[in-house]
Every structure is written in structure tokens, then in C-alpha cells.
Amino acid sequence: MSKLIVLRGPTGVGKTTIGNALIAKLGGGYLLKLDEIRPDLFQSYLSCSSKYDNIVGELFFGNSHTTNPSEWLHHFPADKYERLSVLLTASLEDCLSGIIKRKHPSHWTLSLDQIRTNYYDFYTKYKSIFRCMIDFPEIEINNSRSSSPTDVVEMILNRINQPER
Numbered sequence: 001m002s003k004l005i006v007l008r009g010p011t012g013v014g015k016t017t018i019g020n021a022l023i024a025k026l027g028g029g030y031l032l033k034l035d036e037i038r039p040d041l042f043q044s045y046l047s048c049s050s051k052y053d054n055i056v057g058e059l060f061f062g063n064s065h066t067t068n069p070s071e072w073l074h075h076f077p078a079d080k081y082e083r084l085s086v087l088l089t090a091s092l093e094d095c096l097s098g099i100i101k102r103k104h105p106s107h108w109t110l111s112l113d114q115i116r117t118n119y120y121d122f123y124t125k126y127k128s129i130f131r132c133m134i135d136f137p138e139i140e141i142n143n144s145r146s147s148s149p150t151d152v153v154e155m156i157l158n159r160i161n162q163p164e165r
Contacts, residue, residue, distance in 0.1 A: 002053040003160060004081040006034065008130060009088035010122035011060060011115060012095030014143045014152070018088065019056040021149040022156060029054030034065045034072070046075050055081070059130065060122060066130045078136070084160045085130065085138035088152075092119050094145045 007015040023029040030052040036042040049055050131138050139159050143152055
């Protein structure tokens with residue numbers, strides 16, 4: 001069965017690192033940018049994802065992708081996709097470290113105050129919204145900088161491979 005794994009968490013928590021490691025461990029897949037707010041580009045991402053069995057989505061705030069996930073989840077029906085939401089958590093310091101280590105140009109334009117605001121916004125505004133709007137399991141994993149991506153991937157795959165209770 002195909003897999004849809006949605007990685008959620010604040011900027012710098014390791015969604016892209018874990019997503020790429022998951023795709024490698026699964027033997028291929030597509031990293032779906034669920035935070036894309038331009039409708040044409042988001043639809044393009046969804047179209048591209050349909051060519052793959054395994055989809056790993058990255059979601060921080062996601063705009064309506066968080067508040068109304070049915071707008072895009074219908075592309076990944078439960079009878080074809082084993083679905084799991086993974087909430088990645090880490091301290092603000094670990095997220096800052098992740099941003100610095102990643103050296104991604106889009107994050108260089110964020111000030112420390114913006115990063116701090118994004119971090120607290122995620123935990124106070126966005127964290128629970130998506131969970132309330134989906135009908136599939138969610139697990140929470142602390143992805144501190146002492147965690148290896150391999151260990152986090154194994155935790156995710158162990159959960160998704162467990163039979164339903």
C-alpha cells in the first residue's frame with residue numbers, strides 16, 4: 001500500500017531532513033510542500049505527487065491546507081494510502097540550530113524575532129488545528145538535535161507498519 005506521511009512542526013525542526021531520509025528509506029517518493037500558498041504551484045505539486053507511491057508532506061502553517069485539509073487529502077484516498085501525521089517537536093534552540101545548519105537562503109531573511117514568533121505560533125495556533133481536521137493517526141516525536149534522522153525515520157516506519165487496533 002502507498003504511504004502518505006505528513007511531517008508537521010515549526011521552522012527548523014527537521015521536516016525536510018526527515019522527509020528526505022524517509023523517502024530514501026522507502027525506496028523513493030515525493031516530498032510534497034504543503035505550505036505552498038500559490039494555488040497554481042500547489043496544484044502542480046499535487047499533480048507531480050500522483051506519479052509516486054510514497055508521499056511525504058511538509059506542513060508548518062499551510063494556510064487552508066491546515067484548516068481545511070480535505071481540499072487536498074482527497075488526492076490520497078484512505079483505500080490507497082496508509083496515512084500518518086507526524087508532529088515533530090524540538091526546543092526553540094534546536095530549531096534555531098537546524099536553521100543555521102541548513103543554510104537555506106529562504107531562512108536567512110527571517111530575523112530572530114520572526115523565527116521565535118513562527119515557533120510560538122506553531123505551538124499556540126497551528127499545532128492542534130490540523131489534528132482536529134483529519135481522520136487518521138498522528139504521533140508526536142521529539143526531534144532534538146541529539147536525535148539522528150535514522151532513528152526518527154525508524155520510529156515513523158515502525159508506527160506506520162503497526163497493524164490498526
